[in-house]
Amino acid sequence: MPELAEVEYYRRVWAESLGLPVTGVLLHPEARVFRGCLQPLDTLNRLNGATFNQALAHGKQLLFGFEAAGWLGIHLGMSGQLRCEAKDSVQDRHDHLILRLPGRSLVFHDPRMFGRVRFDAATDLPDWWTQQPPDLLSPGFTRERLDAFLLKRGGTPIKALLLDQSIFPGIGNWMADEILWRSRIHPATPARQLAASAGERLWRTTREVTEDALRVIAPDWGDAPDDWLFNHRWKDGGFCPRPRCRSPLSRADLRGRTTCWCPKCQKSATS
DNA sequence: CCCCATGTTCGACA
DNA sequence: GTGTCGAACATGGG
Incomplete structure (x- = not known):
């Protein structure tokens, strides 16, 4: 969990x-x-x-x-x-x-x-x-560090990289999907594609989702608000919670982990 | 019976 | 050596 x-x-x-x-x-x-x-x-x-x-x-x-x-x-x-x-x-x-x-x-x-x-x-x-890597909310988690990592692992889908604890300590399956949904990045996008175009967005959203998760869940395991992807991602037939979207969500296995995304909001890659 | 699960590691392969 | 990827680990719930 x-x-x-x-x-x-x-x-x-x-x-x-x-x-x-x-x-x-x-x-x-x-x-x-x-x-x-x-x-x-x-x-x-x-x-x-x-x-x-x-x-x-x-x-x-x-x-x-x-x-x-x-x-x-x-x-x-x-x-x-x-x-x-x-x-x-x-x-x-x-x-x-x-x-x-x-x-x-x-x-x-x-x-x-x-x-x-x-x-x-x-x-x-x-x-x-x-010797653990810098915390996501610490000054050590920099754009430069993220960009270097995205280039080094350029052929890997960004969803898989978000689960890599050596650079995203603490991110797991639901946070990774939440981050990509909020930053409108398709989970299968090869990392090198993002370094150029969406590095800043990914970096900022990673920290936002981390702050939000800690604020809502850490004190007393509070429920995620309905405007997060979280409450819609688990079951079949879920819809994108973005107000003017509400499209059916997609789910598929990506590198062995169930991945949920909105095909209308997250289009940065084919498939 | 089937399939699925918010994680990590190891070995195979190119 | 490096980057990538599937399988394995063990148990319970729907």
Whole structure:
């Protein structure tokens, strides 16, 4: 489920418990979500007694800090959720990690297990965290950076590039379609075509959609307004929400992901 | 039974 | 080496 705004929502769910000590750690050590995390069972026990003192999000990545014990990195994959449950909540089959804190439990739940948990027993921020690409709303996400990327990957459809986390951290399938719809760019347009004509529009709209998504979804998982593509893109028979358009929307598989667009508003490419 | 799912990674190929 | 693309991962819901 989660793209950057949903990830930020989940960050806030756990952040409500900042300042509290960990009193217990439960996990399913055999779960696939621990792939790449060395010795999870042993090292995660360091969290016992440590104060939960940091809750960070960057794109789709989450990082939670525990004073003097280390850092817990979480990626939610396709179906991951962070929950705050009762202090004695029973561990479900898909609750791969549970932190007991005074009066509550923080739960990482992920049925499909495309998500991932890792633990770094260090004081400094982990390298994989500090080396992430610039946030979409930060000064580092520049037109120059975007244009260079569009040219380097010039043969790839722009829809596929918007899902590339090395330059668009936090963008996922629905945000990519929303950005292209708003900027009137056809999802199959080869990137090199945009660098010349629509780079500025794409750059600006990317940041607008990011701001809007965070404003609407992050505080309490609010519903998207009906004038976004979001509410019309999932089901068959949807119509373009643009006031003077209202054309039937198209949907097709593009590079393995369902893509929705308005054939009347988004015409920058054939097909 | 079928098909679909807001993600990432790996290997094949040109 | 580089860029591109399909398949695989695992589970649940309609």
